[in-house]
Amino acid sequence: xxxxxxxxxxxxxxxENFSKYHLETEKIKLEExxxxxxxxDVLAPDDIPTFHRSTVDGYAVKSSDTFGSSETxxxxxxxxxxxxxxxxxxxxxxxxxxxxxxxxxxxxENTDAVVMIEYSExxxxxxxxxxxxxxxxxxxxxxxxxxxxxxxxxxxxSVLRPQDIGVxxxxxxxxxxxxxxLQIGIISTGDEIIDIDEEPYGSQVRDVNAYAIYGDLIRxxxxxxxxxxxxxxxxxxxxxxxxxxxxxxxxxxxxxSSVGIKDETFxxxxxxxxxxxILHGIAVKPGKPTIIGKISEKAIVxxxxxxxxxxxxxxxxxxxxxNTMLGIPLKITASIAGTMAVNYPSNxxxxxxxxxxxxxxxxxxxxxxxxGKSGLISTLSNSQGYIHISRGNEGLNKGDIVEVFLWT
Amino acid sequence: xxxxxxxxxxxxxxxENFSKYHLETEKIKLEExxxxxxxxDVLAPDDIPTFHRSTVDGYAVKSSDTFGSSETxxxxxxxxxxxxxxxxxxxxxxxxxxxxxxxxxxxxENTDAVVMIEYSExxxxxxxxxxxxxxxxxxxxxxxxxxxxxxxxxxxxSVLRPQDIGVxxxxxxxxxxxxxxLQIGIISTGDEIIDIDEEPYGSQVRDVNAYAIYGDLIRxxxxxxxxxxxxxxxxxxxxxxxxxxxxxxxxxxxxxSSVGIKDETFxxxxxxxxxxxILHGIAVKPGKPTIIGKISEKAIVxxxxxxxxxxxxxxxxxxxxxNTMLGIPLKITASIAGTMAVNYPSNxxxxxxxxxxxxxxxxxxxxxxxxGKSGLISTLSNSQGYIHISRGNEGLNKGDIVEVFLWT
Numbered sequence: 001x002x003x004x005x006x007x008x009x010x011x012x013x014x015x016e017n018f019s020k021y022h023l024e025t026e027k028i029k030l031e032e033x034x035x036x037x038x039x040x041d042v043l044a045p046d047d048i049p050t051f052h053r054s055t056v057d058g059y060a061v062k063s064s065d066t067f068g069s070s071e072t073x074x075x076x077x078x079x080x081x082x083x084x085x086x087x088x089x090x091x092x093x094x095x096x097x098x099x100x101x102x103x104x105x106x107x108x109e110n111t112d113a114v115v116m117i118e119y120s121e122x123x124x125x126x127x128x129x130x131x132x133x134x135x136x137x138x139x140x141x142x143x144x145x146x147x148x149x150x151x152x153x154x155x156x157x158s159v160l161r162p163q164d165i166g167v168x169x170x171x172x173x174x175x176x177x178x179x180x181x182l183q184i185g186i187i188s189t190g191d192e193i194i195d196i197d198e199e200p201y202g203s204q205v206r207d208v209n210a211y212a213i214y215g216d217l218i219r220x221x222x223x224x225x226x227x228x229x230x231x232x233x234x235x236x237x238x239x240x241x242x243x244x245x246x247x248x249x250x251x252x253x254x255x256x257s258s259v260g261i262k263d264e265t266f267x268x269x270x271x272x273x274x275x276x277x278i279l280h281g282i283a284v285k286p287g288k289p290t291i292i293g294k295i296s297e298k299a300i301v302x303x304x305x306x307x308x309x310x311x312x313x314x315x316x317x318x319x320x321x322x323n324t325m326l327g328i329p330l331k332i333t334a335s336i337a338g339t340m341a342v343n344y345p346s347n348x349x350x351x352x353x354x355x356x357x358x359x360x361x362x363x364x365x366x367x368x369x370x371x372g373k374s375g376l377i378s379t380l381s382n383s384q385g386y387i388h389i390s391r392g393n394e395g396l397n398k399g400d401i402v403e404v405f406l407w408t
Numbered sequence: 409x410x411x412x413x414x415x416x417x418x419x420x421x422x423x424e425n426f427s428k429y430h431l432e433t434e435k436i437k438l439e440e441x442x443x444x445x446x447x448x449d450v451l452a453p454d455d456i457p458t459f460h461r462s463t464v465d466g467y468a469v470k471s472s473d474t475f476g477s478s479e480t481x482x483x484x485x486x487x488x489x490x491x492x493x494x495x496x497x498x499x500x501x502x503x504x505x506x507x508x509x510x511x512x513x514x515x516x517e518n519t520d521a522v523v524m525i526e527y528s529e530x531x532x533x534x535x536x537x538x539x540x541x542x543x544x545x546x547x548x549x550x551x552x553x554x555x556x557x558x559x560x561x562x563x564x565x566s567v568l569r570p571q572d573i574g575v576x577x578x579x580x581x582x583x584x585x586x587x588x589x590l591q592i593g594i595i596s597t598g599d600e601i602i603d604i605d606e607e608p609y610g611s612q613v614r615d616v617n618a619y620a621i622y623g624d625l626i627r628x629x630x631x632x633x634x635x636x637x638x639x640x641x642x643x644x645x646x647x648x649x650x651x652x653x654x655x656x657x658x659x660x661x662x663x664x665s666s667v668g669i670k671d672e673t674f675x676x677x678x679x680x681x682x683x684x685x686i687l688h689g690i691a692v693k694p695g696k697p698t699i700i701g702k703i704s705e706k707a708i709v710x711x712x713x714x715x716x717x718x719x720x721x722x723x724x725x726x727x728x729x730x731n732t733m734l735g736i737p738l739k740i741t742a743s744i745a746g747t748m749a750v751n752y753p754s755n756x757x758x759x760x761x762x763x764x765x766x767x768x769x770x771x772x773x774x775x776x777x778x779x780g781k782s783g784l785i786s787t788l789s790n791s792q793g794y795i796h797i798s799r800g801n802e803g804l805n806k807g808d809i810v811e812v813f814l815w816t
Contacts, residue, residue: 166719202495
């Protein structure tokens, strides 16, 4: 039997086994690309902007014409026209001449700066009086300032954000190549599990895990598929796993992974091929009885049956697996800082993910662990986030400042 | 002309005008409900669990039968059967009798506790030897411990998270009533704006804002719709706004809101009805020339034309408007703490949202402002988040600890 692994060892095992997973690329419409992963470096096809652009409303000038200007001694420039937005320039100003230019307008040749309208005066005598000296480049964005032709504008493996969509729009990409979605199957096992529209009889319970996890996996880069509920027998689980594994990149099996008499998931993964089970047990609370397997490059995860354990393991380790297979670089996770409102005793050598609530009390964010007997799903829905308690920690004291990671 | 408003005043104006916005409800499948907003308090239709449940693998006992048990003096209980998962119990143990019970199994009548298998011994003589005294309720979850029949399990206006989907699954909700999606229209204005698949001529630029904002609005509770590009004339803008306003709850107009000669958005909103323009200008950097209007309960927002300003205003104020109209309570926002890597000068009386990058340098998270000339969209795509600098702040010094909000 495999030795129980620490959290860091588990993450390393995931990295070693799945970081080279190959995902094909597909071309999709730009407007549908938020959250998708860029398949290869995107290069700027042109300089952006494509023209020297004014950043203010004002007058396009040759800066040397304005040297020495002040309120008491303004420069006098002949107004020879107006630059229109989006139009190609027709007039070229000569020395001593200027044109009105709006924000975003194209700077005429022979000019190198824009004087803000606030520093000019128009007496309707055909001249503009400039009250302030300009230097070359004042209020101007040059060709290529935003991006130089051929420069990498979005790196491979980036997760596209709305602002990246904006950048790609500016460059004229109406379609973009991204990695295809990871297909993730969810199988529920357990003789006692029934579907959510059935009425429980005796000690039957409805299928909580498949729905919670399915809901969490509805995201741009994943396609979750539920494969229903199977009875706790090696034959039934094996048949379902073989079917699902043909279609999926990752297969999650909920239930059946506690080290008891119903431990069929382990046997099934072990029987399906090499290397089979690569991890059996994580030294973490909750979620010790977790299994990770690998069958021809694909991943199988046996989640604990308890809803809280299953969800925590999913949130921490399945997400890590997904990001690893998608090739997403490790992200910085935002958190909130809070103050422990109560003592929380040591966890004796196991790392712990402790669900917590927080509450603003006289401008202090107070943190309350959500206690609950094992298997209560209300523990999870009553919590807004969790604290990560490391292995060496001897417990948290009332008043300690802790970092809370929000569930979403 | 309306006085420029502070950030707080702007948020109050949004609250006063749009917090009573009425959204109809619709019934949807549970598995599609993540991110949707619960229309009315959801009550537990039954006690959950529906039976007294064991939280461990072990033996169901009447606790008084185990009083005084120890390793040296175990209690001897007659093994009369095994409880099966998901089945209705048939054997009732009598005094001095026990049954094997798996985790999740239903506790038989006449028993009130479960002894973990680790504290028992089976010598295959028909008896189980118990090494530890049990108290009533040990290792048992009672009927209704997770939720009592009739109790509120999800409150009105909650945004459904995956774990809430789990709770609703446990209760047997295969469908759920949620508020319908907010329809949000996006109109781009500007004589210089062309669609992303066109080649720019002269000083034309592609439509960045509509795509970035559309991408950001692809979320469970919103339905974004692009209405294309219109020229900067009152007539054209007015026609498009009237069409879009019939179909949308919120209408975003990008461009045309700077206080210059092309200020048609203001005129259009003003001409459409009462109260019309309710805010003209926010004392914030970037994004001062923002307009908010209200026409028969619906909202119109005139965004600045600069991509960075438009995106920041969208991120801060349009999101605030959306949450207000959806009725979502103010959320706590996660952030990361970092150290300013450089000085950043004062902003003189305007609040500021400063785009920043961060970088881990010898275990310190160093924060770098993303400088960029006005209107460069690379400013936005190069930043990972922003710092909120309040109005009274006299600038940030190198070494100051600051709070960074991530863009997503």
